[in-house]
Amino acid sequence: MAVKHTKKLFVKALNKKFGKDFDLASQKTEYKRLGPEQNVRKREFMEYAKKLEGKRGMTGYNPYVHAGGIPLGQRQLVPYKLSSTEYVVEGDDLHFVNNPAMQQFWDDIRRTIVVGLDMAHEVLQKRLGKEVTPETINNYLEILNHAMPGAAVVQEHMVETHPGLVDDCNVRVFSGDDALADEIDDQYKIDINKMFPEDQAESIKAAIGKTTWQAVHIPTIVVRTCDGGTTSRWSAMQLSMTFIDAYNMCAGEAAVADLAYAAKHAAVLQMSDMLPARRARGPNNPGGISFGYMADMVQTSRVKPQDPVYVSLNVVAAGSMFYDQIWLGSYMSGGVGFTQYATAAYTNDVLDDFSYYGVDFASDKFGGFAKAPATLDIAKELATEVTLYGIEQYESFPTLLEDHFGGSQRAAVLAAASGITSAIATGHSQIGLAGWYLSMLLHKESWGRLGFFGYDLQDQCGPTNVFSYQSDEGNPLELRGANYPNYAMNVGHQGEYAGITSAAHAGRMDAFAVNPLIKVTFANPGLVFDWTNIRDCFGKGGAREFRAAGERSLVMPAV
Amino acid sequence: MVTASDTASLQVEITPQRYLTPATAQKLLNEIYSNGGVARIMIHGPNLPRTIPYGPGKGTPIDENKDLLIEVAGQAFELSVKVGRVRLELESEEYMPGLKAACERALPFSFQIKRGKFFHTRPTLSDYAKYGDVEDKRILGLIDPKAKKDKLAILSEEKVTIEDEER
Amino acid sequence: MAYTPQFYPGSTSVGINRRKHMSGNVEKLRDIPEADVVAIMGHRAPGADYSSTHPPLKEMGEPDCPVRQVVEPTAGAAAGDRIRYSQWTDSMYFAPSIPYFRSYWGAINCKGCDPGTLSGRQIIEARERDIEDYTKTQYDSEMTDVALCSMRGCTVHGHSLRLEENGMQFDMLARTEMGNDGNVYQVKDQVGIPLDKKINLGKPMSEAEAKKRTTIFRFDGVPMGGKVGARKFDEAIEMTHHMWERRSKWGYRPE
Numbered sequence: 007m008a009v010k011h012t013k014k015l016f017v018k019a020l021n022k023k024f025g026k027d028f029d030l031a032s033q034k035t036e037y038k039r040l041g042p043e044q045n046v047r048k049r050e051f052m053e054y055a056k057k058l059e060g061k062r063g064m065t066g067y068n069p070y071v072h073a074g075g076i077p078l079g080q081r082q083l084v085p086y087k088l089s090s091t092e093y094v095v096e097g098d099d100l101h102f103v104n105n106p107a108m109q110q111f112w113d114d115i116r117r118t119i120v121v122g123l124d125m126a127h128e129v130l131q132k133r134l135g136k137e138v139t140p141e142t143i144n145n146y147l148e149i150l151n152h153a154m155p156g157a158a159v160v161q162e163h164m165v166e167t168h169p170g171l172v173d174d175c176n177v178r179v180f181s182g183d184d185a186l187a188d189e190i191d192d193q194y195k196i197d198i199n200k201m202f203p204e205d206q207a208e209s210i211k212a213a214i215g216k217t218t219w220q221a222v223h224i225p226t227i228v229v230r231t232c233d234g235g236t237t238s239r240w241s242a243m244q245l246s247m248t249f250i251d252a253y254n255m256c257a258g259e260a261a262v263a264d265l266a267y268a269a270k271h272a273a274v275l276q277m278s279d280m281l282p283a284r285r286a287r288g289p290n291n292p293g294g295i296s297f298g299y300m301a302d303m304v305q306t307s308r309v310k311p312q313d314p315v316y317v318s319l320n321v322v323a324a325g326s327m328f329y330d331q332i333w334l335g336s337y338m339s340g341g342v343g344f345t346q347y348a349t350a351a352y353t354n355d356v357l358d359d360f361s362y363y364g365v366d367f368a369s370d371k372f373g374g375f376a377k378a379p380a381t382l383d384i385a386k387e388l389a390t391e392v393t394l395y396g397i398e399q400y401e402s403f404p405t406l407l408e409d410h411f412g413g414s415q416r417a418a419v420l421a422a423a424s425g426i427t428s429a430i431a432t433g434h435s436q437i438g439l440a441g442w443y444l445s446m447l448l449h450k451e452s453w454g455r456l457g458f459f460g461y462d463l464q465d466q467c468g469p470t471n472v473f474s475y476q477s478d479e480g481n482p483l484e485l486r487g488a489n490y491p492n493y494a495m496n497v498g499h500q501g502e503y504a505g506i507t508s509a510a511h512a513g514r515m516d517a518f519a520v521n522p523l524i525k526v527t528f529a530n531p532g533l534v535f536d537w538t539n540i541r542d543c544f545g546k547g548g549a550r551e552f553r554a555a556g557e558r559s560l561v562m563p564a565v
Numbered sequence: 566m567v568t569a570s571d572t573a574s575l576q577v578e579i580t581p582q583r584y585l586t587p588a589t590a591q592k593l594l595n596e597i598y599s600n601g602g603v604a605r606i607m608i609h610g611p612n613l614p615r616t617i618p619y620g621p622g623k624g625t626p627i628d629e630n631k632d633l634l635i636e637v638a639g640q641a642f643e644l645s646v647k648v649g650r651v652r653l654e655l656e657s658e659e660y661m662p663g664l665k666a667a668c669e670r671a672l673p674f675s676f677q678i679k680r681g682k683f684f685h686t687r688p689t690l691s692d693y694a695k696y697g698d699v700e701d702k703r704i705l706g707l708i709d710p711k712a713k714k715d716k717l718a719i720l721s722e723e724k725v726t727i728e729d730e731e732r
Numbered sequence: 733m734a735y736t737p738q739f740y741p742g743s744t745s746v747g748i749n750r751r752k753h754m755s756g757n758v759e760k761l762r763d764i765p766e767a768d769v770v771a772i773m774g775h776r777a778p779g780a781d782y783s784s785t786h787p788p789l790k791e792m793g794e795p796d797c798p799v800r801q802v803v804e805p806t807a808g809a810a811a812g813d814r815i816r817y818s819q820w821t822d823s824m825y826f827a828p829s830i831p832y833f834r835s836y837w838g839a840i841n842c843k844g845c846d847p848g849t850l851s852g853r854q855i856i857e858a859r860e861r862d863i864e865d866y867t868k869t870q871y872d873s874e875m876t877d878v879a880l881c882s883m884r885g886c887t888v889h890g891h892s893l894r895l896e897e898n899g900m901q902f903d904m905l906a907r908t909e910m911g912n913d914g915n916v917y918q919v920k921d922q923v924g925i926p927l928d929k930k931i932n933l934g935k936p937m938s939e940a941e942a943k944k945r946t947t948i949f950r951f952d953g954v955p956m957g958g959k960v961g962a963r964k965f966d967e968a969i970e971m972t973h974h975m976w977e978r979r980s981k982w983g984y985r986p987e
Contacts, residue, residue: 075719076598077605078637079707080646082612085685094685096692096710104690382980386973390965394957401951404894405580405650407824411892413851444976451968452949452956454830455851455891469976470983479983549687583897611889617905620886621774622925629906647902649894674897 086353093545101345102331106554107547110535112332113226115277116234116290119241120523122273123218129264136253140189146252147194150177153244155225159251172225174555176532182214196221201529202308206517213522221527226556235288242269275523281489292333298484298520300325301508303528305537314375314512315361318426320540321508323352325501329488334497347497350415352541357419364392364427376433376513382440384432389424389441393448396420414457418498421445425506430513435483436472438506443469464492483507484520572657574604576683579651579668581676590648591635596667598638602660603653605703610649642718652683741967746954749947753833756841758873768931769868772883774921775816775860782860784812806844808859818867819855820881821888823901826942826953827880833947842866853888874945878916879936882908885923
């Protein structure tokens with residue numbers, strides 16, 4: 007339609023900018039470059055922006071909008087809603103470099119070590135003939151919580167860490183022995199009976215047995231200056247010094263070596279496994295964290311066990327952020343990173359929708375969770391249904407297809423929903439994994455496309471390894487991790503595998519996926535990240551509502 | 566009787582079946598504006614770079630993406646995105662029927678109107694980095710965090726009806 | 733050969749078209765002049781000499797290798813051309829071709845070609861004169877619709893976006909445009925550098941024709957698995973199930 011623009015509207019601007027009359031009459035809708043309309047408000051913007059520029063060292067822009075105007079903005083990226091939360095943030099807010107909650111998530115893992123207490127007690131009792139009672143243990147824990155942040159307990163003339171910098175450091179004890187646990191001072195224990203629902207508590211205590219463990223979390227600032235390899239060593243130093251103090255030992259007597267050995271090696275549970283030389287990082291590195299451990303670290307299973315989908319989706323969020331954005335996106339590469347491969351799995355309720363659809367379908371058919379037989383046929387039926395459903399959603403809602411504009415994003419979401427559904431329905435993680443792979447293959451046949459170049463390498467050879475137990479091929483999904491041979495290279499998989507692992511156990515209402523010690527350790531209220539609600543906490547981080555630990559402003563001049 | 570839902574503001578997203586040409590975008594936005602009751606409005610779509618961003622032709626001007634000047638409610642501004650979605654906040658429910666009719670007049674193909682919450686209310690890290698402490702909360706969610714200064718247009722508050730425009 | 737390749741299962745139009753693409757028995761719909769194809773590819777000016785990475789094989793002399801003796805080098809290899817590429821973006825809204833099937837077509841029908849498959853783009857790399865040949869074949873055939881498929885060497889965004897008002901696939905760099913005569917014109921090469929002259933690619937397919945010739949399964953075209961609540965599996969699903977099941981069981985080896 008022909009639109010004739012009047013000179014009244016444009017000519018002033020033109021003359022201002024170009025100093026001559028432009029002829030705008032045209033039979034077609036044709037737009038010539040006329041330059042921005044100069045007005046008072048825009049000048050104000052620019053002046054204000056310049057003021058902020060100097061202050062923040064980056065180009066600022068503060069549109070001071072007069073009450074009388076209707077603002078109209080243009081965007082190429084829509085904001086992201088953290089799934090199942092009220093938080094809406096920009097994509098940049100979910101880059102781990104910008105998001106303090108995400109950083110604290112990884113800091114909390116890296117600064118954690120689990121150290122058994124029984125071995126040390128044996129040494130004290132058998133080798134030194136000392137009495138170990140609840141009273142001595144409580145005394146020990148009081149001293150330990152003083153020492154662990156970096157305070158002296160044995161020697162004079164020691165310099166110490168500033169308490170204000172290390173107040174996130176704490177050690178709490180837990181035990182499968184209720185009688186002993188009852189005697190421990192509340193402030194120094196993770197009370198399994200309080201933190202977990204009754205049936206889960208019983209199950210955990212039975213698994214742990216009458217053993218006692220310390221959940222040690224050294225200061226965040228320390229692992230930010232050093233690395234994860236520091237954790238077990240820092241911890242062992244202070245544990246040893248505390249034993250010496252609490253049990254009136256001679257500093258450096260021979261028995262101290264046994265305590266140190268127990269604290270550093272024999273009774274220690276690292277968060278991650280070693281990596282081969284070419285990927286090598288120190289202990290407590292991200293690449294060696296198994297999917298089962300990731301599932302156990304996330305605490306949603308103890309606060310909302312009745313909703314296994316919700317539990318699994320929180321693990322997917324944790325895993326995707328951690329493995330895709332931090333491990334592969336930074337340790338193994340860097341720069342802009344892989345944020346949007348991960349956010350597809352934890353924003354805008356897409357994966358939620360597909361997963362709930364699948365689990366409702368399975369639940370109706372089989373009468374609940376973990377009721378379907380753990381067979382390939384079940385994986386076939388469920389993964390097919392969920393994948394076809396998800397594909398139909400992408401086809402029916404063009405904006406959904408545009409929000410997940412990349413094939414890898416869609417592949418990860420469709421397969422995760424299929425895997426989670428299969429795992430919850432059967433209570434079996436290998437069936438979940440088989441469902442994941444089928445989804446990838448069906449997706450490829452449907453649209454003739456899948457992910458980025460090489461995305462599906464692991465998905466094409468994956469099915470052969472699901473049930474194989476030959477070394478370098480098979481493993482229960484709980485024990486696989488980021489460095490499982492075919493998984494090591496590509497984003498858009500690892501976090502979802504962790505989610506499938508957790509789904510199997512959530513479907514069975516299990517208290518833990520693979521290691522009860524990890525499960526209880528991360529129930530420690532002394533951790534800074536909110537391990538019960540991953541997506542909510544990421545949202546807080548993006549909304550500038552999260553205070554991370556390890557802040558150094560105390561020891562630096564004010565801005 | 567006036568109920569809370571009659572007077573509460575609501576947010577909607579309009580998704581046409583196709584991406585809009587500048588002329589159609591202008592028509593739609595003017596129809597929406599003429600219907601009245603708009604508190605704020607955001608148009609979304611893929612970026613229209615003015616030069617080739619990367620590759621062997623990097624830096625070459627893209628003339629097709631220049632001079633995309635449209636005029637809405639008396640304000641002229643350059644389109645920097647291909648309009649695919651329009652999100653807006655209406656002052657109250659009473660403007661909804663008119664909004665649907667406005668879309669029907671402006672768009673020669675089908676469209677979806679969805680209600681929801683499309684503008685965030687809590688300033689995020691990006692908002693703080695860009696604006697400092699946000700004064701006018703209407704700005705939240707309206708522009709990309711990395712937008713340059715001329716991506717915000719201010720439409721006149723005085724209603725401009727179709728009859729007023731000289732054609 | 734005693735055996736006739738089956739290529740792909742399925743009796744719907746999608747299955748039939750997928751077999752066409754893979755076998756190379758595709759209909760020719762247009763004839764884009766060779767010089768225009770070369771211009772769009774953007775690797776050399778039409779009529780210019782080919783750059784080389786090595787002298788012609790006959791001049792170089794080849795090692796005594798039985799494989800080399802059995803395999804005839806392609807024209808490009810024999811001449812010592814550099815490896816160049818053509819990259820396509822196909823819209824999910826009923827483009828005739830889809831990435832994996834472009835790759836299959838290349839791998840099955842084109843000697844000396846290296847296909848790469850992603851979701852938003854598909855690339856074939858080959859010796860320069862060979863890839864020019866293959867590109868022209870693709871351009872001329874029903875594998876390509878001029879509105880829904882385009883050659884994009886970079887800035888490929890668009891396969892998952894709604895179409896423009898005129899039915900074209902969105903292109904940030906505006907490499908093609910719809911003329912007033914209803915023809916699609918290529919105005920820039922595949923990396924966005926403006927051409928000396930516009931190239932008339934012809935009229936796009938109608939929506940009905942695109943749906944008839946497409947190889948993509950879609951719920952609003954030919955669905956692969958029926959609809960929610962009314963599942964009907966195409967043979968493609970049965971084939972995939974079969975393959976996946978065998979792969980999974982083989983790794984287990986219960987015996």
